[in-house]
Amino acid sequence: MPERSIRVLRLGQRYVRDDRTLTHLCLVSRALGAEAIYLDDVEKDVLSTVADVNENWGGSFEVIIGRPWKGVLAEAKAEGRSVIHLTMYGLPLQEVITELRSIQKLLVVVGGPKVPGQVYHSADFNVSVTSQPHSEIAALAITLHEVQGGEELKRSFGKSKLRIVPSARGKRVVQN
Amino acid sequence: MPERSIRVLRLGQRYVRDDRTLTHLCLVSRALGAEAIYLDDVEKDVLSTVADVNENWGGSFEVIIGRPWKGVLAEAKAEGRSVIHLTMYGLPLQEVITELRSIQKLLVVVGGPKVPGQVYHSADFNVSVTSQPHSEIAALAITLHEVQGGEELKRSFGKSKLRIVPSARGKRVVQN
Secondary structure (H helix, E strand, C coil): CCCCEEEEEECCCCCCCCHHHHHHHHHHHHHCCCCEEEECCCCHHHHHHHHHHHHHHCCCCEEEECCCHHHHHHHHHHCCCEEEEEEEEEEEHHHHHHHHHCCCEEEEEECCCCCCHHHHHHCCEEEECCCCCCCHHHHHHHHHHHHCCCHHHHCCCCCCCEEECCCCCCCCEEEC | CCCCEEEEEECCCCCCCCHHHHHHHHHHHHHCCCCEEEECCCCHHHHHHHHHHHHHHCCCCEEEECCCHHHHHHHHHHCCCEEEEEEEEEEEHHHHHHHHHCCCEEEEEECCCCCCHHHHHHCCEEEECCCCCCCHHHHHHHHHHHHCCCHHHHCCCCCCCEEECCCCCCCCEEEC
């Protein structure tokens, strides 16, 4: 089976930029097996945090800035990538998960407070992780986890400067 | 089988209080089936956000402020509640999940950047959701989801002012 390809798009204009949330979204996307995230705009420290994490912990996760969302959606469609829009109004994840697991190329769209109606219409799936208000970070995490059936938890990040040796107590970090 | 009881403790002194992250942690705990979260200290708007969500969307999720963490841990032990500390240094979630699923009363401890060593020693389980740096919000979400085997996604919040009717496109909200 070919490897799954997952990309993430963060949508939604914000009046106050929330770089902490964006950093969480980037690092969750990376840790849980996505290959890239598209953001409108960020402070440089989000980019440098992700660059540091790649350098220390491995992998080649990409943050792609400033590409208009309509173009990202159009490109996804053109390359046969299914668009999964996460929204509390969508169909419950547990009802569509079997279908989602069969898809090899996905673009997961994470909304901010104001997502244009067009996104609901152009998405292949509008999906909710509970129909309760909570967190786009949590919704993204559970979706990435479920789509990959937990395999992402075992993922290796290849060559890295640092590596954790899991332990029942305390902290063990190996420098490579 | 009696209903599982899950409480959450957020630990770790912060020099700059990060209320956005705390709001995410509260709402994720609530949406994914925990009954309460303990926080050191918050701005009033975190409390009022959670109160509004309870009022509109149901349930009786509690935010408990200012109780010293040692007391929260001691109380958990005294009432036979297992302490699950989430840390990137811990044992992989997928290796301990079967055991965690058999536990009826849990306190899930979510660390900030500086967690005292004593927490690692007094926890019944130190658990990692990947050994990569990412987000305590995501780690909490995946842990709550896995411990409850996905049952939390179907949870009802009882009587509420608002209720979403899941739909493939668009937004359907019912006012009760």
